[in-house]
Amino acid sequence: MEEFVQKYVKSFMAELEAKNPGEKEFHQAVKEVLESVAPYLEQYPNLIEQKIMERMVEPERVIMFRVPWMDDKGEIHINKGYRVQMNSAIGPYKGGIRFHSSVNLSIMKFLAFEQTFKNSLTTLPMGGAKGGSDFSPRGKSDAEVMRFCQSFMTELQRHIGPDTDVPAGDIGVGGREVGFMFGQYKRLRDEFTGTLTGKGQTWGGSLMRPEATGYGACYFAQSMLATRGESFEGKTVAISGSGNVAQYAAQKAMRLGAKVVTLSDSNGFVYDPDGLTEEKLNYVFKLKNVIRGRIKEYVKQYPTAQYFEGKRPWSIKCDIAMPCATQNELNAEEAKMLLDNGCFCVTEGANMPTTPEAIALFQKAKILYSPGKASNAGGVATSGLEMSQNSIRQKWTAEEVDNMLHRIMSDIHDACLKYGTEPDGYINYVKGANIAGFIKVANAMMDQGLV
Ligand code: NDP
Numbered sequence: 222m223e224e225f226v227q228k229y230v231k232s233f234m235a236e237l238e239a240k241n242p243g244e245k246e247f248h249q250a251v252k253e254v255l256e257s258v259a260p261y262l263e264q265y266p267n268l269i270e271q272k273i274m275e276r277m278v279e280p281e282r283v284i285m286f287r288v289p290w291m292d293d294k295g296e297i298h299i300n301k302g303y304r305v306q307m308n309s310a311i312g313p314y315k316g317g318i319r320f321h322s323s324v325n326l327s328i329m330k331f332l333a334f335e336q337t338f339k340n341s342l343t344t345l346p347m348g349g350a351k352g353g354s355d356f357s358p359r360g361k362s363d364a365e366v367m368r369f370c371q372s373f374m375t376e377l378q379r380h381i382g383p384d385t386d387v388p389a390g391d392i393g394v395g396g397r398e399v400g401f402m403f404g405q406y407k408r409l410r411d412e413f414t415g416t417l418t419g420k421g422q423t424w425g426g427s428l429m430r431p432e433a434t435g436y437g438a439c440y441f442a443q444s445m446l447a448t449r450g451e452s453f454e455g456k457t458v459a460i461s462g463s464g465n466v467a468q469y470a471a472q473k474a475m476r477l478g479a480k481v482v483t484l485s486d487s488n489g490f491v492y493d494p495d496g497l498t499e500e501k502l503n504y505v506f507k508l509k510n511v512i513r514g515r516i517k518e519y520v521k522q523y524p525t526a527q528y529f530e531g532k533r534p535w536s537i538k539c540d541i542a543m544p545c546a547t548q549n550e551l552n553a554e555e556a557k558m559l560l561d562n563g564c565f566c567v568t569e570g571a572n573m574p575t576t577p578e579a580i581a582l583f584q585k586a587k588i589l590y591s592p593g594k595a596s597n598a599g600g601v602a603t604s605g606l607e608m609s610q611n612s613i614r615q616k617w618t619a620e621e622v623d624n625m626l627h628r629i630m631s632d633i634h635d636a637c638l639k640y641g642t643e644p645d646g647y648i649n650y651v652k653g654a655n656i657a658g659f660i661k662v663a664n665a666m667m668d669q670g671l672v
Pocket residue numbers: 321323390391392393394395434462463464465466467485486487488545546547548550570571572597598600601
């Protein structure tokens with residue numbers, strides 16, 4: 222078994238890397254899935270003969286386009302636009318749009334690949350996609366962001382639609398950006414449909430969608446903790462990021478009785494030894510979502526907190542760590558620090574935030590560790606619920622959506638247990654999530670023939 226897996230992964234990766242040179246994040250994401258599903262493929266050789274994995278790593282379509290826009294001073298800028306439509310075996314393409322200076326084809330492909338398995342795990346009928354641009358909204362005026370979003374959507378609109386591809390937000394794309402893109406889509410296509418999710422509450426958005434990724438990650442962590450008779454009550458939680466996912470992960474963790482001691486952005490992190498309160502978190506909401514300031518301003522408001530420039534929060538002692546910022550933001554050295562400080566649960570809110578070396582350390586130490594494709598799936602799941610509400614022209618209550626989110630996160634946890642429980646009882650959430658996500662997509666692809 223071991224020998225087959227090693228040989229299969231090695232030869233597959235050699236071919237993938239040759240065909241997709243330099244796309245290191247994409248290679249990393251594929252390798253992780255391959256290592257989990259190779260033992261399963263060995264049992265079902267027809268999936269190997271049918272080249273299901275080879276098909277899954279080749280996007281069904283990659284759209285790349287020019288996004289020209291003009292700033293407030295009249296200067297012209299040109300950005301790159303992307304939409305990677307990875308897999309539509311189980312439903313229309315679905316996945317967020319990221320606006321960040323680091324965006325490139327490798328990052329788009331890794332995110333679209335991960336999205337395929339994540340969407341499969343949600344139990345909802347959604348294929349996998351991702352899009353974005355190397356445009357950063359940071360430091361831009363509202364008018365500049367609007368002009369950029371309109372230019373981006375002018376091209377993207379011809380490739381998406383409620384039954385084709387339904388984008389949403391991600392890093393750098395929140396309610397403001399979704400609004401500008403939806404407005405332009407509606408203007409050009411002359412249709413009011415659920416083509417984007419994460420919409421405003423008065424024009425088709427779902428209650429609980431803003432909260433869903435962070436809350437969902439906490440619900441997933443609750444299930445993980447329960448396997449060891451534990452809960453959030455009285456635990457110290459370190460969170461990275463201070464955007465949408467981090468804000469709501471912090472809120473839910475606090476409301477479940479935990480003390481949240483860190484938040485961060487790409488410049489550094491704040492450590493508040495007294496822990497966040499509802500009042501402090503309201504300040505963060507305003508700082509990040511309205512003023513659009515930096516997290517270091519927190520210490521001016523709350524001087525008992527400390528700010529660490531250029532550092533990430535993983536040196537801080539905690540029981541539970543929730544990386545909620547970006548990919549590869551928690552490395553092996555930081556994993557060792559977390560373990561040495563007694564951290565026993567790592568729940569990813571971000572996509573692929575933990576490096577493979579760090580994951581190996583967590584799994585060797587047999588702590589609770591969940592990959593983002595399982596624990597952050599609440600966001601896209603609630604986007605799926607937004608699509609359902611748009612289709613039936615109805616709006617569900619916050620309680621109804623929250624109950625569905627709870628059930629979905631619990632189902633994802635059950636799927637991880639089913640496919641990820643090792644003979645010694647350790648739950649390998651990476652293996653569980655990858656195999657459960659893979660089986661559904663692979664079977665649908667087999668049913669639909671060679672397309
Ligand atoms: P936001 O843009 O709201 O926030 C992103 C946060 O991460 C900011 O604090 C940002 O800091 C920080 N960050 C971004 N890039 C880096 C970097 N290179 N290094 C350090 N910090 C960085 O995005 P979201 O909260 O929506 O997304 C966070 C993560 O969660 C992403 O990995 C995303 O893919 C994932 N995710 C999001 C979902 C959603 O529903 N929004 C759903 C599922 C996953 P700064 O302001 O300095 O850039």
